[in-house]
Amino acid sequence: MQLKIALAGNPNAGKTTLFNQLTGARQHVGNYPGITVDHKEACIIHNGRRMTITDLPGTYSMTAYSAEELVARDYLVNERPDVVIDIVDSSNLERNLYLTCQFLELGVPLVIALNMIDVARDRGIEIKVEKLQELIGVPVVPVIARSGFGKEKLIEEAISTADRKEPWQSRNISYGEDLDIAIKELVEVISKHRFITDAYPPRYTAIKYLEDDDQILEKGRKHDQHVAEKLEKIVAQAADHTRKTLDVYPEAIIADQRYGYIKSIIRQGVQINTYATDRLYTSDKIDKVLTNRLMGPVIMVLVLFGLYQFTFSWSELPVSLLESFFGWFGGIIETTLPDGLIKSMIISGVIDGVGGILGFVPLIMFMFFGIAVLEDSGYLARVAFMMDRVFRIFGLHGSSVMPFIVSGGIAGGCAVPGVMATRTLRSPKERMATLLTVPFMNCGAKLPVLALLIGAFFSENKARYMFFFTMLAWLVALLAAKLLRSTVLRGAPTPFVMELPPYRFPTIRGLFLHTWERTYQYIKKAGTVILGISILLWAMMTFPGLDGKQQEMFNQQRQKIIASFNNGENGQEAGNNPAMAMRLAAIDNAEKEATLQHSFAGKIGGALEPLTKLAGFDWRTNIALIGGFAAKEVIVSTLGTAYSMGDINTDKTETLGERLKKDPGWNKVVAVSALIFIMFYAPCFITVICIAKESSWKWAFFSICFNTVFAFLAAVAVYQAGMFFQLS
Secondary structure, three states: OOEEEEEEEOOOOOHHHHHHHHHOOOOOOOOOOOOOOOOEEEEEEEOOEEEEEEEOOOOOOOOOOOHHHHHHHHHHHHHOOOEEEEEEEHHHHHHHHHHHHHHHHHOOOEEEEEEOHHHHHHOOEEEOHHHHHHHHOOOEEEOEOOOOEOHHHHHHHHHHHHHHOOOOOOOOOOOHHHHHHHHHHHHHHHHHOOOOOOOOOHHHHHHHHHOOOHHHHHHHHHHOHHHHHHHHHHHHHHHHHHHHHHOOOHHHHHHHHHHHHHHHHHHHHHEEEOOOOOOOOHHHHHHHHHOOOOHHHHHHHHHHHHHHHHHHHHHHHHHHHHHHHHHHHHHHHHHHOOOOHHHHHHHHHHHHHHHHHHOOHHHHHHHHHHHHHHHHHOHHHHHHHHHHHHHHHOOOOHHHHHHHHHHHHOOOEOHHHHHHHHHHOOOHHHHHHHHHHHHHOOEOOOHHHHHHHHHHHOHHHHHHHHHHHHHHHHHHHHHHHHHHHHOOOOOOOOOOOOOOOOOOOOOHHHHHHHHHHHHHHHHHHHHOHHHHHHHHHHHHHHOOOOOHHHHHHHHHHHHHHHHHHHOOOOOOOOOOOHHHHHHHHHHHHHHHHHHHHOOHHHHHHHHHHHHHHHHOOOHHHHHHHHHOOOOOOHHHHHHHHHHHHOOOOOOOOOOHHHHHHHOOOOOHHHHHHHHHHHHHOOOOHHHHHHHHHHOOHHHHHHHHHHHHHHHHHHHHHHHHHHHHOOOO
16 A cells, blocks of 8 residues: 655755655755745655655644645645654754644644754754653654655654554643633534534644634634534633733734643753853854845845856856857758758757757856855855845835745746745735736846847946846836835735754755756756747748749849859859859848748737837847747747848858847847846746736736836837937
8 A cells, every 4th residue: 555655844944855865856955935835746665665755835833824834734634644754953943843743733643853963963952862752752763864864764664653553633732721621612512513523633623713723714614604603602702811811812822832842842851952052053153244234235245246257257168169069050951951941940940049048058057056056055045034124125025035036036046936935925915916026037038038138239247237137127026016015915014034044065966966957947948848939930930931923033133143143244253153152142131031021920020010119129029029928038049040030141150149249220228128128028928827826817917918018118218218328
């Protein structure tokens, strides 16, 4: 029989790292809360036993305050795993055991994985494992998730616990005389009427009623209105009594009593501190500088600028080599294949389209490597901590920082997990404001476009411009959030406390793994989705083609040139004459450009040109921008195809950046205008679907319209101002 094992625990307790160790999966690990926004599953076979291991979102409690807590609790209640492995951070034992208490109250079959035992030891914390096991009444296994230490014993204990098949039994923790009486009364009513007992133990339901848990209250009312009213009446009486006698609500008493229960366990010799309690840990000492109110932001800006400097300076050579390779490869195809649609598709659709995307692979790799260093060391969480102060000014919650960073706050993220990470926000209005503004960040898909245009028009200061456009994305996103929070999403802010994980030395294996995983996703996307879209757009840029009359006109022009050289009118002989070849090539390219203009895509781009000309975009740029709605990388591949098919130059080894620089329709002002539009217009359709799934189609369409109108107005303003001041 296949066992079902669930991994649960606080954020940053090492849950996902342990999941990867146990399953061999390579799920991404982030040093911040909210990265696992939904449960992940993997199947393994251990000593002939087949089992499914599920990684639940990191939560601090089982009370349904956030979507993550709901996901975790609903999974346990609905799926009924055979055993739950509770990952506890040994260096923060007291705080982590709070969630353990709630697992015990829910009655799930439990095994505690005492993770980061080495970190606790380094901090002078010694934990008596046998004593903790004895007092808490469930197996406790010391593990080090990063190295895999203890994982075999952990799995054995989990299998052993699951095989005992003990019924779920709620742990009886005392909450003081007043609440214990109320709980007893509630349990009697619940048991008598079998009130949602198929999902929760009666005592657990009673406690959740006292905690005023919205989800349980709603479920209770739907199940049996009459019993629910009776329970709520008992709770109201208990709450009234505690307010009059102790001036507190029952949920506060419950939290206090749980911490009291934990302290009583720890003080029975479970934890021994061998260092003085006021000793500053190394992380705390570093944080005194890196998160200093004055120095911290300055250091953060320098670190981010250094990241871009590192990325562009180190990737320059491999990027140019790769571009030269695709240019050379295109030249080989040009000379070996006969003229026709197949040759056109391979050169214009595949090599110039997808090759343009793959040419940026080294740059993407260096960027991802730099981000992995910041992330694995724990510094990215400090960035979130410092940005939290700024976010409050713009009406956003501290938890909004991570969705912004995940979406590309440091260029290279993705808006899809960023949108999903907004589930950690408790306030619906703060969540919606975050969800609608995270697509403004410079995701990994926008990176090749930024690199292309900055490299072509601002090659002397690439890192500086990349840094500027990253800061601009933050500024615009925050201003848009402020606008939304002041108008359609008005409401009071909610409090936030952020956890800072200790600094760690990133492992070489981890850095290369994270870099490769993200780069592979990029290459895979280029080889599948982008390839398909590039070929589709090539077809739209090729058909229906010129009619017979137009083709005849170009043929006559060719014959006229050849005849003039044969008759000696140009003073030169025909044959391999370079002057004649150049004039014929000009006719060929004029025909290609005319074909492109008469294609389906060309007609759409041309129809939009009267409007988009206000922002400096011609019909070819319009085609690329329409393709960008599918995926932002497509903008590069479509520009590559469009400028390949309508190219006025005969040198096929030219890069796309060089072609754009030579095109009279492009200049520095047009490049900035295009960058502004691409950064802020409608999110890609996958992100739009994700926004609709997380909110509604109404908000998804609002996102498309609001972003596109704003981006266009901003691009027009930049272009018109730039041309007025003659900055081109």
